[in-house]
Amino acid sequence: MDLMKEVKEGLSSSPKYIPVSLRYDHQGSEYDEQCLHMEDFYHYRADVDLIKSCAKDVISQLCTPCKLFDIGCGNAKKSQFFLDELLQLQNTVEYAPVDISKDFLDEVCNALRHTYGDRLKIDPMADDFFRALSKIRSYRGNKALLWISGLQVFPKDMQLDILSKFFSALEGNGACMITADITQSREAIEKAYLNFDEENPCAKLYANGFHVLNRMFEANINVSQFKLEGRYVEDKDVSSASYLQVWMRSLCKQSYEIDKLGMTISFEEGEKLMLHGGNGLSHKYTISQLEYLFEKAHFRILKIWKNENSALLLCERKK
Template structure:
């Protein structure tokens, strides 16, 4: 689905929403990185520590050489732990960082060249994730897909679709490495995600999709006429997951004619504009929920590493 169609669908739904992916333009990715420095934002540090402690064991489970496809690569710092270990066994590594922001990818490639020079063969892919997976499926060499911190961002129906698409790209000894947030402490989660001070990078990230909508589609939405709110929703059902929900509550009745989308969006006083589709974002999983999700996507878990807050899975396609 193209962005305009996805936005139109979201803004005409009940409740109205903008897709979570819209926030991750170049500026949004910078806000995302700034969140890593917040003391209460446990996830980044827990995931980094897990990858660092397990990476030698992870690589010992891979069939190498292989090309690494990094889905939603971010700043690549965690991927670099994998690349560094692979370079202990190979003179060069093929690496394809994937992100929707071409400008951000260019910056990433410059940094990688400064670090690795010619030992890293970088093949950047500026695509949305589904487009990228379609292209990865056409690659016939041995591959390892890396999806760090990506699974939990999307609504649960999109998670299954993404994992199924990942599974369909895998052949033979191809594998994927997937991380997940397994935190179950409500107090810790709420402290990390539900502080809406407008000067904090997480609040800026949540609302960045509105700024992208205004810039790219001339929506002219007045964000001062909204209040940022949210809650943590606990869900232990095996076919679901706990999550964070975040929205903008309209402080008055207001309408916006968005000509580039061919719609007029009207919000009543008190109405919510959700900042994600589906059930929520920033999902937190139990072991049973992850096992169920992977099985539904026809992914077989070969190995798992975990600490208190994060889990890392090595999977291959269930033939």
């Protein structure tokens, strides 16, 4: 969806919201990077430990040689465990990292070129998630799709559709490698994601969507007139998942004209501006919930690796 259209749709909804993708400009990507090194942010370390321990086994089950498409690559540190294993099997590897921020992606690619030299043939894709998948679908060679901790960010009512788009991007012997957060400790989750101290990089990341809205669309919203809040919602139903909700609460009655969007937005005192669409973000799954979701998307799960906080699913299209 066009970003301007998506933002207008969100600000016209009830409750109002701004899309998660808005916060991931270059500054937002840097905040995200800082979150990874926080002591309470368990998920990054859990993903690293899991991927490091199983990367060789995962890659051994792929049909190689293949081109690796890394959806939402971030700093690509975790992806390098897979690249290292692929380079044990192939003289060169075609690698297509995908990120919405071109500036951040350029920095990541330069670092990878320094590390791997000519052995890594980098084909960066600075694009949003859905356009990137459309381009990946048109690639006719053998391919593997890597998506590290990305599914859980999207609202629950979008996840099946997103996995279906992954399904349509695969063909032949192609495979998907997807990680997800399976943490079930409320205490650990709330410490990691619901610390709203203004110096906390996670809080800065949440609020960054607000700042991008102001800068990109000249909204001039007074951020000091809002308070960052959130909650964790637990859901054990096999067809669902637990999740977080995060919002900015208006501290007074206020109104703003946003000429670039051709609209005026008003807030009542106490009204919430959600920092995501749909039910929530950062979903936490049980293994049964993941199996149910992937079954609905017509994937066949070949194998699941897991530790206390993370799971990696290797899957293919059902024949």
